Amino acid sequence: xxxxxxxxxxxxxxxxxxxxxxxxxxxxxxxxxxxxxxxxxxxxxxxxxxxxxxxxxxxxxxxxxxxxxxxxxxxxxxxxxxxxxxxxxxxxxxxxxxxxxxxxxxxxxxxxxxxxxxxxxxxxxxxxxxxxxxxxxxxxxxxxxxxxxxxxxxxxxxxxxxxxxxxxxxxxxxxxxxxxxxxxxxxxxxxxxxxxxxxxxxxxxxxxxxxxxxxxxxxxxxxxxxxxxxxxxxxxxxxxxxxxxxxxxxxxxxxxxxxxxxxxxxxxxxxxxxxxxxxxxxxxxxxxxxxxxxxxxxxxxxxxxxxxxxxxxxxxxxxxxxxxxxxxxxxxxxxxxxxxxxxxxxxxxxxxxxxxxxxxxxxxxxxxxxxxxxxxxxxxxxxxxxxxxxxxxxxxxxxxxxxxxxxxxxxxxxxxxxxxxxxxxxxxxxxxxxxxxxxxxxxxxxxxxxxxxxxxxxxxxxxxxxxxxxxxxxxxxxxxxxxxxxxxxxxxxxxxxxxxxxxxxxxxxxxxxxxxxxxxxxxxxxxxxxxxxxxxxxxxxxxxxxxxxxxxxxxxxxxxxxxxxxxxxxxxxxxxxxxxxxxxxxxxxxxxxxxxxxxxxxxxxxxxxxxxxxxxxxxxxxxxxxxxxxxxxxxxxxxxxxxxxxxxxxxxxxxxxxxxxxxxxxx
Numbered sequence: 246x247x248x249x250x251x252x253x254x255x256x257x258x259x260x261x262x263x264x265x266x267x268x269x270x271x272x273x274x275x276x277x278x279x280x281x282x283x284x285x286x287x288x289x290x291x292x293x294x295x296x297x298x299x300x301x302x303x304x305x306x307x308x309x310x311x312x313x314x315x316x317x318x319x320x321x322x323x324x325x326x327x328x329x330x331x332x333x334x335x336x337x338x339x340x341x342x343x344x345x346x347x348x349x350x351x352x353x354x355x356x357x358x359x360x361x362x363x364x365x366x367x368x369x370x371x372x373x374x375x376x377x378x379x380x381x382x383x384x385x386x387x388x389x390x391x392x393x394x395x396x397x398x399x400x401x402x403x404x405x406x407x408x409x410x411x412x413x414x415x416x417x418x419x420x421x422x423x424x425x426x427x428x429x430x431x432x433x434x435x436x437x438x439x440x441x442x443x444x445x446x447x448x449x450x451x452x453x454x455x456x457x458x459x460x461x462x463x464x465x466x467x468x469x470x471x472x473x474x475x476x477x478x479x480x481x482x483x484x485x486x487x488x489x490x491x492x493x494x495x496x497x498x499x500x501x502x503x504x505x506x507x508x509x510x511x512x513x514x515x516x517x518x519x520x521x522x523x524x525x526x527x528x529x530x531x532x533x534x535x536x537x538x539x540x541x542x543x544x545x546x547x548x549x550x551x552x553x554x555x556x557x558x559x560x561x562x563x564x565x566x567x568x569x570x571x572x573x574x575x576x577x578x579x580x581x582x583x584x585x586x587x588x589x590x591x592x593x594x595x596x597x598x599x600x601x602x603x604x605x606x607x608x609x610x611x612x613x614x615x616x617x618x619x620x621x622x623x624x625x626x627x628x629x630x631x632x633x634x635x636x637x638x639x640x641x642x643x644x645x646x647x648x649x650x651x652x653x654x655x656x657x658x659x660x661x662x663x664x665x666x667x668x669x670x671x672x673x674x675x676x677x678x679x680x681x682x683x684x685x686x687x688x689x690x691x692x693x694x695x696x697x698x699x700x701x702x703x704x705x706x707x708x709x710x711x712x713x714x715x716x717x718x719x720x721x722x723x724x725x726x727x728x729x730x731x732x733x734x735x736x737x738x739x740x741x742x743x744x745x746x747x748x749x750x751x752x753x754x755x756x757x758x759x760x761x762x763x764x765x766x767x768x769x770x771x772x773x774x775x776x777x778x779x780x781x782x783x784x785x786x787x788x789x790x791x792x793x794x795x796x797x798x799x800x801x802x803x804x805x806x807x808x809x810x811x812x813x814x815x816x817x818x819x820x821x822x823x824x825x826x827x828x829x830x831x832x833x834x835x836x837x838x839x840x841x842x843x844x845x846x847x848x849x850x851x852x853x854x855x856x857x858x859x860x861x862x863x864x865x866x867x868x869x870x871x872x873x874x875x876x877x878x879x880x881x882x883x884x885x886x887x888x889x890x891x892x893x894x895x896x897x898x899x900x901x902x903x904x905x906x907x908x909x910x911x912x
Contacts, residue, residue: 305420305421306420337390338413396420582627642684750771809835869895876898
């Protein structure tokens with residue numbers, strides 16, 4: 246593009262060239278071949294979710310869940326514990342909110358967003374791995390912030406939420422190697438999301454926390470059972486009691502009255518009384534049936550001790566809210582600017598995605614048509630480019646007439662004003678620094694030599710001659726079509742006195758050549774005379790008409806002249822009085838009437854001379870006189886332009902007019 250040639254590519258690329266930018270396949274003999282994770286060409290082995298090449302996903306366990314607990318107080322709330330050795334860590338808000346995720350190690354060191362200080366998105370090291378903290382900032386984006394890390398971790402890490410508005414839900418997922426993987430843990434005797442006095446505290450840090458633990462133990466003793474430990478299931482789902490549903494856990498502050506004589510009777514049986522709340526609002530969640538011991542006749546709920554615990558049905562997971570979640574635009578990062586300086590373009594990937602079964606899937610774009618699609622391209626500018634600057638105006642044309650050239654100064658200047666090399670500016674946009682200029686057709690003038698010094702006749706009438714040539718004139722304002730028909734004369738008469746002779750055609754001797762060099766003419770006198778004894782009587786030429794008349798002129802050539810000065814006639818004087826000047830053009834020409842530089846500079850005729858040095862004297866008109874004594878007022882009021890005042894104050898108005906014309910002439 247932009248050049249006037251094309252290149253034909255080879256039919257096959259070099260072996261080993263990647264087939265695409267993101268894949269691992271390479272070209273071999275013109276065909277795309279896949280490479281397995283074992284680095285063998287054509288192998289179909291891939292890395293399983295446990296990171297094992299060719300594995301069957303049995304060497305690890307994926308632990309995932311959604312923290313959706315309704316929080317009431319502002320501050321830091323614990324979400325989930327990431328155990329030591331975890332890999333493929335992904336902590337992501339379900340939707341954008343004003344809440345923030347935080348990360349802290351068990352040693353008490355804050356990794357991300359600790360001590361009420363919000364960190365910028367980026368990479369942070371902690372727990373033996375590198376976490377990538379993302380916080381989408383596009384106005385139209387609905388994606389929440391996230392922590393991502395490859396792992397493995399070398400210590401236990403705790404994930405918190407800085408609660409400021411209703412919890413949109415936090416999805417967590419990580420991989421534990423080995424088949425005996427543990428579930429995500431929360432601190433004993435503390436429900437998930439319970440605030441730590443509004444801030445992150447070191448492990449075992451405050452006495453209040455210890456007191457809180459003792460209080461929980463006492464409540465557990467009242468129930469007559471062990472304290473509640475929330476596993477991944479309980480951390481994932483926190484049901485709210487509705488009229489037709491019941492929480493799977495008895496509230497801690499409710500103490501049920503113990504029956505006096507607990508007995509198992511056929512009058513009581515297990516009955517399903519509702520289900521737990523669905524784990525998600527859309528995209529396929531899970532819920533469990535709630536079984537209670539009721540009176541067979543009245544169907545009233547009674548303590549579980551009235552029913553046979555061994556006959557209590559095991560709650561089985563049931564799918565719920567299987568309809569897909571609303572599609573949303575997933576926005577990628579901006580690419581690098583297409584230009585290192587000046588206005589460029591950058592791009593990003595925008596995909597339509599839907600969440601289903603805790604997995605985000607790419608779907609057809611029409612499913613996001615209810616949302617305005619974010620821009621995929623944008624202008625960018627890293628810095629201002631160097632630019633061309635024109636430092637000077639065009640020079641005058643190199644010739645006074647005809648076609649010549651003119652130039653100007655063009656420089657490449659950086660954005661701080663320094664002159665830099667031309668290569669730093671766009672050469673395609675460089676302004677011209679030289680161009681042709683047409684001054685119009687050249688006029689032509691007659692060029693003349695001086696008159697010859699010798700007369701063609703030694704006695705009687707003769708002529709003096711000069712050379713005349715028509716050439717281009719750079720100062721005259723003669724008509725453009727040529728020199729015209731008024732060719733200057735090349736001969737002028739001269740007379741060296743009378744001659745004596747006899748009756749006949751009398752031819753005098755040839756005069757000297759009209760010019761000292763080059764081609765000239767010679768003249769001689771030819772008359773009709775009558776020869777007497779001692780005198781000659783001149784007769785009328787018709788008296789000798791019967792005789793052949795000798796020629797009176799012939800050409801002559803003494804020697805080549807070489808270069809010689811020619812000049813035009815003087816121009817008109819620039820001023821008619823008070824001193825002006827007139828000009829003529831002088832050129833050195835060879836015998837062939839071509840320009841030459843061999844003339845003697847000391848003999849060069851003047852090209853400019855003064856003229857009309859006399860003072861300017863206005864014409865005196867006897868009828869011109871001032872008729873009023875206050876004509877000076879007329880002059881001051883500039884009324885001389887009117888004929889009446891020009892006549893009534895003739896002298897004053899004429900004096901002002903002459904002064905004004907003299908001023909213009911001096912200019």
